[in-house]
Each structure stands twice: as C-alpha cells, then as structure tokens.
Amino acid sequence: MGERAAVVWPGADAWSVEPVELAPPRAGEVLVRIEAAGLCHSDAHLLTGGYAGLRRPMVGGHEGAGVVEAVGPGVTLVGEGDHVVFAFMPSCGTCPDCTAGRQHLCVLGAGVAQGFAVSDGTPRRRARDTDLGSFCFVGSFATRTVVHERSVVRCDPALPLDEVCLLGCAGITGWGAAVNTAGVGVGDTTVVVGVGGIGAMALLGARYAGAGQVWAVDPVGSKRDAATDLGADGAAASTAGLAAVLRDETRGRMADQVILCAGTGDGAAMAEAMALLGKQGRAVVVNVHDDAEREVRMSLRDLQSYEKQVRGCLAGSWSPRHGLSTLLDLYGRGRIPLEKLVTARYPLEKIHDGVADQEAGRNVRGVLLPAA
Numbered sequence: 001m002g003e004r005a006a007v008v009w010p011g012a013d014a015w016s017v018e019p020v021e022l023a024p025p026r027a028g029e030v031l032v033r034i035e036a037a038g039l040c041h042s043d044a045h046l047l048t049g050g051y052a053g054l055r056r057p058m059v060g061g062h063e064g065a066g067v068v069e070a071v072g073p074g075v076t077l078v079g080e081g082d083h084v085v086f087a088f089m090p091s092c093g094t095c096p097d098c099t100a101g102r103q104h105l106c107v108l109g110a111g112v113a114q115g116f117a118v119s120d121g122t123p124r125r126r127a128r129d130t131d132l133g134s135f136c137f138v139g140s141f142a143t144r145t146v147v148h149e150r151s152v153v154r155c156d157p158a159l160p161l162d163e164v165c166l167l168g169c170a171g172i173t174g175w176g177a178a179v180n181t182a183g184v185g186v187g188d189t190t191v192v193v194g195v196g197g198i199g200a201m202a203l204l205g206a207r208y209a210g211a212g213q214v215w216a217v218d219p220v221g222s223k224r225d226a227a228t229d230l231g232a233d234g235a236a237a238s239t240a241g242l243a244a245v246l247r248d249e250t251r252g253r254m255a256d257q258v259i260l261c262a263g264t265g266d267g268a269a270m271a272e273a274m275a276l277l278g279k280q281g282r283a284v285v286v287n288v289h290d291d292a293e294r295e296v297r298m299s300l301r302d303l304q305s306y307e308k309q310v311r312g313c314l315a316g317s318w319s320p321r322h323g324l325s326t327l328l329d330l331y332g333r334g335r336i337p338l339e340k341l342v343t344a345r346y347p348l349e350k351i352h353d354g355v356a357d358q359e360a361g362r363n364v365r366g367v368l369l370p371a372a
C-alpha cells in the first residue's frame with residue numbers, strides 16, 4: 001500500500017513528508033486510516049535527538065485517532081469501521097508489571113526506541129529501500145498505519161476524532177499525572193508548570209479531582225490566558241514569579257503538588273518546583289529531559305524536614321486502556337472541554353508549520369489531519 005508519512009532520517013532536524021510503503025496487518029494487528037494526530041513535544045524530541053538510542057529513520061507521532069479499515073487474523077478487540085484512539089504504550093497483560101496493575105510500564109515499552117511491530121519485532125513501513133520505525137509503535141504522522149490491536153481503544157463514532165485524538169497522550173498523561181501520580185485531593189493547592197496539551201489536561205484533571213486552588217506557570221501570555229480559561233485561579237510567567245502569590249494565597253503553606261509539564265525539563269526548573277512545595281508536597285516530573293541532564297541542585301534540608309517527594313510520571317501512571325476508556329467516557333458526557341485545547345489544525349504536508357507554531361508557543365495543541 002502506498003501511503004504518505006512524516007519521517008525523520010539520520011542526520012536530519014526536520015520531518016520529511018514522503019511516500020511510504022505500508023505492509024498489510026499480520027496476526028493481531030489492525031490497519032488504521034489516521035484522521036487526526038496531535039503534535040506532542042515528545043515528537044519534537046525526535047528531531048532534536050533528545051532520546052538517545054532512538055532509531056532513525058522513524059515515522060513520528062504517538063497521539064492520534066482514526067478508523068479501522070482492515071484487521072489481521074485473530075483480532076478480537078476491534079473490527080472494520082470502528083473508530084479508535086491510539087494508546088502509545090501497548091500492554092501485554094502478562095509481564096510482571098502488567099500483572100501487578102502497572103500496564104503503563106509494560107515490558108513491551110522497551111521496544112519503543114526501535115518502533116517495529118510489537119508482535120514479531122519486524123517493520124511494517126519502508127521508504128527509500130529502508131525499514132522505518134513507527135514511534136511508540138504508532139507513527140501517527142501518516143495517512144495510515146498498522147498497529148497491534150492492543151495499541152488502539154475503540155471510541156464512540158459520534159465523537160470528533162480531531163479532538164479525542166488528544167486523549168491518547170495529552171489526556172492520559174496530563175490528567176493521570178494530576179489524579180494518579182500527584183494524587184490531587186479535595187482542597188489541595190496544585191501548580192502546573194507548562195500549559196501545552198499535557199499541562200492543560202493536568203490542570204483540568206486537578207480541577208476535576210477537587211483541588212481548592214490550581215495555578216499555572218507559562219512564559220507565553222496566550223497560554224496563561226488559556227490556563228485561566230480552563231479554570232486555573234491564576235497564572236504566572238515563571239515559577240519564581242508564582243512563589244510570592246502562592247505564599248499569600250496559601251497563608252504560607254505553599255503547594256501540595258507541582259506538576260512539571262514543560263516541553264523540556266532541566267535541573268533548574270526542578271529545583272524551582274521543589275521550592276514551591278509545602279509539607280509533604282509532591283513534585284511530579286512529566287516533561288522529558290535531555291539524556292545528558294544529570295544535575296539538580298535543591299534544598300535537601302527542605303526535602304527531609306518537610307517530607308517533600310519527587311515522582312516521575314509515564315503515561316499518567318495508569319493503564320492506557322483504563323485511562324483512555326475513562327477519559328473517553330468523561331469527554332462523551334461533556335466533562336472535558338477538548339475543543340479549547342485544539343488551537344490549530346494542519347494537513348500532513350504542513351507539519352512544519354505545526355512544529356514552528358509549537359516551538360513558538362502559539363498552540364496549546366496543534367492537530368494534523370493526515371487523511372484529509
């Protein structure tokens with residue numbers, strides 16, 4: 001099958017949208033026509049080489065939604081014509097982490113860097129006589145893809161795919177970071193640093209979980225406006241700038257949770273986040289860091305005396321299938337205003353505009369429409 005996809009080649013620092021050969025689905029796999037694909041900052045890291053050991057060439061995109069056009073032998077979870085959202089971490093169900101209820105940490109995640117089929121470790125895409133990986137086994141920056149049936153979750157066909165696509169990464173990661181990893185409780189004070197798709201969902205998740213105050217930090221004015229529009233009590237341009245406000249608003253108790261959702265994190269941002277926390281406050285690290293980053297200088301005295309905590313967060317710390325099902329249901333009931341998060345739409349050929357808008361902070365979430 002001849003398709004088009006955005007590929008990052010060795011030595012390149014931009015997507016190349018070009019013809020790609022796609023093999024038909026094998027046992028347990030499905031062919032999906034991709035109607036919408038979100039531009040997440042994790043894809044931008046593919047261009048900058050932020051992930052060491054990641055295969056090139058690779059088809060980008062791990063967030064998306066579409067329609068199943070064909071199924072391979074033995075597929076039982078979905079059928080032809082079903083509308084689906086991609087789960088970027090397929091869980092096997094039988095490894096130690098899956099059986100312990102940590103499906104987001106499934107052993108299959110080890111294959112993400114290669115991006116070949118989870119079922120047999122072979123590629124499904126080729127271009128220029130070369131095998132292509134598919135980022136997170138999805139590779140949604142393309143007209144069609146072939147993925148394992150565990151990499152998709154069926155959704156109500158009445159829901160707009162250019163909005164529900166966000167739930168696959170921004171949704172489960174951001175909302176889950178607030179509700180699961182951070183453990184936001186009723187009356188808590190929560191700070192979200194970085195208002196992209198993931199930060200926006202973290203903010204909404206914290207609000208939904210009953211936070212008393214939700215504060216946002218973002219250097220871009222339009223994103224601070226978006227944060228307050230989504231229900232934040234206020235927003236500051238920097239973490240340091242929020243400190244005085246927070247001290248006042250919490251009578252010195254400071255934040256219960258700080259959720260780090262910037263495009264790229266670093267040790268300095270981490271230290272500033274730790275300084276915003278009060279007693280037993282928890283910093284949740286959602287944003288990706290450069291592989292070479294090793295430094296964080298923070299008050300270890302405060303860490304001990306105030307019992308502060310630091311937790312990493314992958315995929316919102318919950319089963320992608322459970323997370324997606326939960327959020328699809330809430331969205332279907334009108335509880336998640338995804339329409340406010342999608343700030344621009346682009347045809348696949350205009351992916352460079354989407355990347356530029358993302359880098360300039362013009363989008364909460366930009367969405368590609370590959371099949372359009």
Ligand SMILES: [Zn+2]
Pocket residue numbers: 040041042043062063169170
């Ligand atoms: Zn993502």
Ligand SMILES: [Zn+2]
Pocket residue numbers: 091092093094095096097098099103105106107108
């Ligand atoms: Zn597993």
